[in-house]
Amino acid sequence: MSEYQYYEFQALDRPLSREEQEQLRAVSTRARITATSFTNTYNWGDLSGNPRSMVERYFDAHLYVTNWGTHRLMLRLPKQTLDLPAVRPYRLDHHVDAWTTRTHLVLDLTSEDEGGDWIEGADDSLAALIGVRDELATGDLRPLYLAWLSALAAWELEDDDEEEYQTCPEPPVPAGLGELTAPQHALADFLRVDADLLAVAAQASPTAPKEPLRPTKKELAPLIAALPQQEKDALLLRLALGPEPQLRTDLLYRLRGMTAPIAAPGDRSAAHLLDAAHALRTSLGSVQNRSGPKPVADA
Structure with a gap:
């Protein structure tokens, strides 16, 4: 099998200037570059x-896929929408990393599995x-x-130090782990999250709010009406001064306290979760074996 690497970058909050596109052309003469994207496939x-520098400087999302099992997703968000202290409990080894620039927080999520699946023609994955x-x-x-x-399962394969698992705390458990959104299902698949580990983790997850995470017009109207007049005036002034792609993100951040799921403090260790997932996997396997096809009796 020939080598396969797929790179995709997307600019979401603002388009790239012509000068920035020319700077990126110096990175690759073969890449497809537009005002909002950079994509290229390498077979050699x-x-x-x-990629880290490219995300910090130009792009809000980056996808990387190889045929030797690497799946990588990087996301850049304005610092006021997600801060490093909120992310820090979820960082684990090199599989979940985060850092800040002057204006943004960057997440770096990686799954490695040399014997696993790979995505040929990965151009739909980032979408x-x-x-x-x-x-x-x-x-x-x-x-x-x-x-x-995902990082926990990978860590288990790379490190067999039981004491480390016993002392590794579970991060805050968000609501709704048992009822993921479509993008979250796609993320779980992309990062190869173990289904049994997720099922065990979801047992401690509070029920998600009934409201959708993306509020409708009917739900947004009273939330916006409740904003202080001075804050609404400031938002309208920013809108009147010209295009500001980050304005929508800032407004959603301001309203998110009424729409975001809560997170319960994690009180389990990594070892507890891994052992419980193993027990669930074993029990499910036993049930499947018992309910399998029975031998056909001799006539």
């Missing part, structure tokens, strides 16, 4: 630029995942918990 060679960014910006931390579960 590699991207000459640094399925991009909704996770808006969910995080409006206070839904389920994507972070899913990334932590």
